[in-house]
Structures are given as structure tokens and as C-alpha cells.
Amino acid sequence: MRHEKSGGRALLSLGRVYSDMVFNGLDAMPELGRELFARDFVITPGGGAFITAAHAVAVGRPAALVARYGTDAISRGVENDIAALGVDLRFLERHPDAGPQVTVVMVREGERAFLSRRAGRALPATLEAALDWPDAAHLHIAEYATLHEIPHAIDAARERGHTVSLDPSWDSSLIGDPLFFERVAGTDVFLPNLEEARALTGQEEPTAILEALARHFPVVALKCGADGAWLSMNGEISQRAAPAVEVIDTTGAGDAFNAGFLNAWLEGAEGQEGLTAAIDAGSRSVRAVGGIGSLTIALAAAQGS
Secondary structure, three states: OOOOOOOOOOEEEEOOOOOEEEEEEEOOOOOOOOOOOOOOEEEEEEEHHEEEEHHHOOOOOEEEEEEEEOOHEEEHHHHHHHOOOOOOOOEEEEEEEEEOEEEEEEEEEEEEEEEEEEOOOOOOOOOOHHHOOOEEEEEEEEOOOHHHHHHOHHHHHOOOOEEEEEEEOOOOOOOOOOOOOHHOOOOOOOOEHHHHHHHHHHOHHHHHHHHHHHHOOOOEHHHHHHHHHEEEEEEEEEEEOOOOOOOEEEEOOHHHHHHHHHHHHHOOOOOHHHHHHHHHHHHHHHOOOOOHHHHHHHHHHHHHH
């Protein structure tokens, strides 16, 4: 069964856009009072909303970014990288108080630490126009923090006939929200990682986690990193292992997974087919630095051929 609306197939990706400063090749993680030096560094656009939209476009799904965006020098510095990947930017609201919005990413032996700054409000003035866009079929909310600020987003999308997905995206101040499941009601596809799902359910094992989450969501795709992913759908639980690949940086891999899964789900894929598409997208992402590094490399290769 296809989940697209007739007349529209675009994915709307709602959330904050960051400038990711990625420090790679660390011998240790920083300690107070001590200085470290990274062997590699890159500045790249980030944030789950953009990364998911970019990877959706890469697998053939039209996607529009619904977000606020700064006019400061840091934001302007990565805007060309955003535009180059084919994401529709008609619903990007540019405003001085929306930046700089920055995430410092420190990567050591596959492990990461993040330090981020949010700027201004999350609600873009373009949200209603985006939801009314005839090409739109689905709203993806890239973090629970965004939904917490825009509590009407799910209802507004469903009123237009759109399906909805949510990645909770770890936020220590919100992961324990006692009203979490009440506020996410109406979500069709839930896309947590294992740490987030454990915090939300109090369960440890994937099968117990999925049984708990299935009481709230029709579809749950549980991301388990190098161990692959689990899926609860149509009353059934399935699992798929991840292939062994060289891992350069896992930043944004979960967002790439989201894009692969959502594109397959919207096309009507079920079970192993959806997990395969999701894991393939996530596995491609980890082979380069940053959430869109693999896409940038592929684009450069295509332009050079």
C-alpha cells in the first residue's frame, strides 16, 4: 500500500538547520583546562531536518526544508552547500535571529560528542504555506524539541491529509517529558535510536522496546547503529543486520537512515524492504565526514564525469 497522497509526493522536513563544525581524528576527548588538536576539520550544514531532506533527494524523493535560517556570516558560509544538493528551499525563512546556529562535533574512534547552540524560535513563518503546498505528501519532524515548540504541527499536517514521522533526537531536557506520548499522538512513523527508545520506554531489549512503542505508533523503526535496525509494523517485528563498512564519521547517519526508510515506506515497502533501504542510506552516510559528506562527494564525482 502506497502512503503518498494523490497529486503530491514531496517530503516536508521540519526542524532547525545548523552549521556543523566537525573535528575528526582526535586522540582523546577534551578535558577542562587542556587543549587538544584534531587532524581533520570541516564546516558543513547540519541538523536532522536538512540531512534527512538531502538524503531523501539523493534517493529520488522530492524534499523541501521547512525551517528558519540565519543571515549571519557562519550561516551564509554553508548556504551554497545546502542549495547544491537539490533540496527545495522555497519554505526557508531567513531571519537575523535564526543564527548563528552551530553544532561542534568531536569524533574519536567512531564515538561522538556534541555541543550545540539553538538560535531564536523553531516555528518558521512558512509552515502553513508548506503544509498547503500541493506537492506535499508527508511531514517529517526532525526532533522532538521542534515539536515541543510547535505542538500543533502534527494536527496541522494531518488536517491536510499528510502522513507524519518523528525522530525524537536526544535532548536531555526533554527525553523524560511525562507528556511525550500525548504530544506525539498522530505520528505514523517513529524513528528513535536505541538510547532514546530505552529512555522513553524503560525497556532494554529491542523486542520489548518495540512492543511498548507499538502501543503508540503504527510504525516504529529502531536504529541500532552497527547492529542494524528493528522494525515494528502491521503487528509484526523484524530485524536486519547492518553490513560491515569502513566508518569515517557517524554524524547524521540516523537522519540518512530516516530518509531511506521514509522514501521506501511512502512507496509502499514493508518489513525487510524498508529496513534494507534505510540501512543502505545510513551505511553510505558513515563513509564520509559530516551528515552530507557522502552526498557532496557523489555530487562532485557526477559533475566531474
